[in-house]
Amino acid sequence: MIRINGLSHHIGPAPILHDINLTLPRGKLVALIGPNGAGKSTLLRLIARLEPLQRGRVEIDGLDLASTPTERLALAMAVMGQQTQIASRLRVAELVGFGRWPHHQGRPRPADREAVENALEAFGLGPLRHRFLDEISGGQAQRAHLAMTFAQGTDWLLLDEPLNNLDMAHSRALMARLAELVRGSGRSVVTVVHEVNYAAAWADHIVAMKGGRIVAEGPADTVLTEQVLSDLYDTPIEVSRHDSRPLVLHHHWHDQLGAPYPKASDADRFPLH
Amino acid sequence: MKARVAVAGLLLLLLTLASLGVGAASIDLRAADGWTLLVLMESRLPRTLAVLLTGAALAVAGVVIQSLVRNRFVGPDTAGTGESAALGLLAVTLLAPAAPIWVKMIAASLAAMAGTALFMAIVRRLPVREVMLVPIAGLILSGIIGSVVTWIAWQHDLLQFVATWLMSGEFSGVIAGRYELLWVAGLAALLAWSAADRFAILSLGDQVATGLGLSSRGVMRLGMVVVSVVSALVVTTVGMIPFVGLVVPNIVARIMGDNLRASIPVVAAGGAGLLLACDLIGRILRHPYEIPVGTILGIVGSLIFLWLLYRPAAHG
Ligand SMILES: Nc1ncnc2c1ncn2[C@@H]1O[C@H](COP(=O)(O)OP(=O)(O)OP(=O)(O)O)[C@@H](O)[C@H]1O
Ligand SMILES: [Mg+2]
Numbered sequence: 228m229i230r231i232n233g234l235s236h237h238i239g240p241a242p243i244l245h246d247i248n249l250t251l252p253r254g255k256l257v258a259l260i261g262p263n264g265a266g267k268s269t270l271l272r273l274i275a276r277l278e279p280l281q282r283g284r285v286e287i288d289g290l291d292l293a294s295t296p297t298e299r300l301a302l303a304m305a306v307m308g309q310q311t312q313i314a315s316r317l318r319v320a321e322l323v324g325f326g327r328w329p330h331h332q333g334r335p336r337p338a339d340r341e342a343v344e345n346a347l348e349a350f351g352l353g354p355l356r357h358r359f360l361d362e363i364s365g366g367q368a369q370r371a372h373l374a375m376t377f378a379q380g381t382d383w384l385l386l387d388e389p390l391n392n393l394d395m396a397h398s399r400a401l402m403a404r405l406a407e408l409v410r411g412s413g414r415s416v417v418t419v420v421h422e423v424n425y426a427a428a429w430a431d432h433i434v435a436m437k438g439g440r441i442v443a444e445g446p447a448d449t450v451l452t453e454q455v456l457s458d459l460y461d462t463p464i465e466v467s468r469h470d471s472r473p474l475v476l477h478h479h480w481h482d483q484l485g486a487p488y489p490k491a492s493d494a495d496r497f498p499l500h
Numbered sequence: 501m502k503a504r505v506a507v508a509g510l511l512l513l514l515l516t517l518a519s520l521g522v523g524a525a526s527i528d529l530r531a532a533d534g535w536t537l538l539v540l541m542e543s544r545l546p547r548t549l550a551v552l553l554t555g556a557a558l559a560v561a562g563v564v565i566q567s568l569v570r571n572r573f574v575g576p577d578t579a580g581t582g583e584s585a586a587l588g589l590l591a592v593t594l595l596a597p598a599a600p601i602w603v604k605m606i607a608a609s610l611a612a613m614a615g616t617a618l619f620m621a622i623v624r625r626l627p628v629r630e631v632m633l634v635p636i637a638g639l640i641l642s643g644i645i646g647s648v649v650t651w652i653a654w655q656h657d658l659l660q661f662v663a664t665w666l667m668s669g670e671f672s673g674v675i676a677g678r679y680e681l682l683w684v685a686g687l688a689a690l691l692a693w694s695a696a697d698r699f700a701i702l703s704l705g706d707q708v709a710t711g712l713g714l715s716s717r718g719v720m721r722l723g724m725v726v727v728s729v730v731s732a733l734v735v736t737t738v739g740m741i742p743f744v745g746l747v748v749p750n751i752v753a754r755i756m757g758d759n760l761r762a763s764i765p766v767v768a769a770g771g772a773g774l775l776l777a778c779d780l781i782g783r784i785l786r787h788p789y790e791i792p793v794g795t796i797l798g799i800v801g802s803l804i805f806l807w808l809l810y811r812p813a814a815h816g
Binding site for chain 2: 297325328
């Protein structure tokens with residue numbers, strides 16, 4: 228499990244995260260939700276040691292983040308950042324191959340090649356394997372990057388908005404892959420999701436963040452309620468049910484065109500129905 | 501692909517044979533008498549090897565510096581590295597004129613490393629999106645350090661001495677016993693190849709590199725050592741050789757991408773071939789006189805570079 232204790236973070240003088248205490252369970256698909264600027268990416272980047280810890284402690288399966296060598300951590304967790312641009316001119320299969328680098332450091336074994344093949348397969352990248360990254364579409368590049376993260380084969384997978392650029396079919400397929408990893412191979416996934424219905428449909432555990440704090444956590448049924456979501460996003464939200472899980476609906480208020488942009492304090496001026 | 505490799509290899513071999521046969525003294529390779537052998541072993545072979553080593557090492561150093569700064573428009577000759585090496589060499593020459601050659605080389609390499617570090621520190625402060633600022637910063641830095649070298653040399657009446665490093669390089673002075681340090685540059689290029697995956701991962705960006713457990717500090721340091729040693733040895737043995745480290749990595753990346761483990765040998769062969777071809781042109785054009793290869797490359801290299809600029813790869 229990932230244990231986070233007393234984690235605070237500043238960028239310049241601005242406080243970004245406030246004393247976060249959080250335990251992320253092993254063997255679960257955890258969704259991190261919250262409005263823009265809530266601090267989701269910052270939290271994920273800190274856990275993934277992409278950003279130096281300023282205050283507090285993070286432990287991954289007993290490994291202390293601050294004192295464990297980065298190459299050891301690369302065997303424990305794989306991370307995909309939000310909107311990471313890869314400028315190298317690599318072929319899809321070569322990029323995915325680098326996902327195995329932490330295991331072989333330059334001398335791939337048959338097991339490594341197999342992991343790469345499986346990852347390519349899992350994201351439907353077979354036909355694109357010899358194409359250069361700068362010669363495929365945005366969603367295809369996103370899948371290639373995801374496949375690299377998968378190929379790394381770690382117990383933990385940390386993903387920041389992996390559904391970016393993906394169409395509906397590939398979004399569903401990705402969530403299904405993540406669920407398979409969790410339920411089939413006992414791996415653990417933490418993913419930031421904006422589309423709450425993907426969290427509703429697939430997540431075992433949901434963590435809601437706002438203003439650099441955790442405001443709610445638990446299974447979908449307790450977090451994805453009208454009350455919590457309306458407060459979280461400062462906009463009225465309706466929750467229905469579908470497939471015995473919450474289904475989140477929001478209205479588009481065409482009659483309110485020209486009204487001021489919603490802010491926290493303005494939100495209650497909008498009627499709920 | 502295999503056919504292309506074979507053709508390229510054959511071309512390099514032909515260039516090498518031509519280089520062994522062409523020079524101011526006319527020899528008959530078939531004669532194999534004492535005179536021919538002497539010219540061959542003392543002059544032609546050393547020169548050919550020097551050109552091949554220099555071209556290969558510079559092109560590989562180009563790949564390395566391009567992945568360190570993540571910008572395709574720089575080369576080891578536009579990062580202030582060569583001028584810094586000259587500054588270091590000038591400093592030892594003034595302070596310890598009797599120092600053995602290897603001390604001078606180490607001083608030149610250390611100075612080159614400091615210059616490269618300065619360049620990287622400047623690049624880190626530039627806005628990421630302005631890709632063209634990186635080569636401009638490199639040219640300005642090279643210009644400043646070059647002026648410092650010239651000024652100090654002028655003060656000490658050493659202008660002629662430094663001119664051989666700062667002016668366009670040439671191989672006409674290469675004979676046995678005066679080029680062997682270039683093997684060290686070749687070794688540095690080999691070292692870069694052995695760490696090719698690390699440089700390739702570094703080019704993927706800090707986030708991805710950290711995610712894969714690569715500590716970029718170590719790779720950066722290794723890369724700076726390679727670039728500095730190559731530049732220092734080339735500048736001090738044959739002078740500034742422009743464009744090879746810039747255009748060859750670009751052409752190879754267009755064709756086969758940035759999987760450096762596969763591409764570095766091709767880059768090395770390409771650099772060796774380009775430099776040897778230019779050196780041969782310089783030897784043939786006004787035979788028996790020579791045009792410095794640096795001058796030929798100034799023309800050929802800038803034409804290739806312009807072509808690269810105007811024919812960007814898909815999506816740049
Ligand atoms: N480099 C930076 N400099 C200054 N402030 C920053 C920087 N990066 C992020 N922030 C601020 O930190 C806060 C948290 O940002 P973060 O990226 O973690 O949000 P997020 O929850 O991931 O948002 P999003 O859903 O938009 O991705 C925001 O208020 C943001 O403005
Ligand atoms: Mg974010």
